[in-house]
Amino acid sequence: MTLTQELQVILFKPQGSIDLQGGKVLSEQMAGVVPQADQLWVIDLREVNFMDSSGLVPLVKGLRAARQSGCRLVLCNVQAPVRLILELTQLDSVFEIFHTYEDIFPIVKDDSLVLAG
Template identity: 40%
Template sequence: MLTQEVKIFQPSGSLDATKSQAFRQEIATIVENGTKVVLVDLKNVTFMDSSGLGALVLAFKTLRAANSKLVLCSINEQIRILFELTGMDKVFEIFANQEEFEKSMMLRA
């Protein structure tokens, strides 16, 4: 159902300083490929710190500059609290899971 225009990225474990550089490189590759929407599915991410959040914000800005968008799904309680404390829950479009994202994409089509 999902077209080539959507790239799903599923990090796992901790999204912190040790993984944020690799995440940024992955996003740079996605931008070069001309992907229109990047869905970051965080269901397997158990912990995120400020470095992980910074990587997401940088990815958001990078994609927006390339006329693409970044959306998130399946965030856990710790990440949701981090987003609310930093106001990022107002910046990112967050879906409950991939199915909810797919439904919204079908409505926009």
């Protein structure tokens, strides 16, 4: 008998600005997901056009929570203004950043995707 574990993908899709208010919303969404070993948390930043320093807090907290639980957290579709903040704070070297969602993995089964929020 062969036992395999399917990868469960948790997708977060924040919108607009990740500032103090937007960061609270993202934090609440992430807190609503119980991290489990071998999950992949994807934060798709395609629709985020602004982030300030207070918006970095939920990303760093989420990364720490994911790592402590054996999860992997990645960012994708990072827009230029957000990428600039990540580069200025040198967090671009801390987070795994992918150009597109599809770059994270070649094929995702729809039944393994859970949309957070």
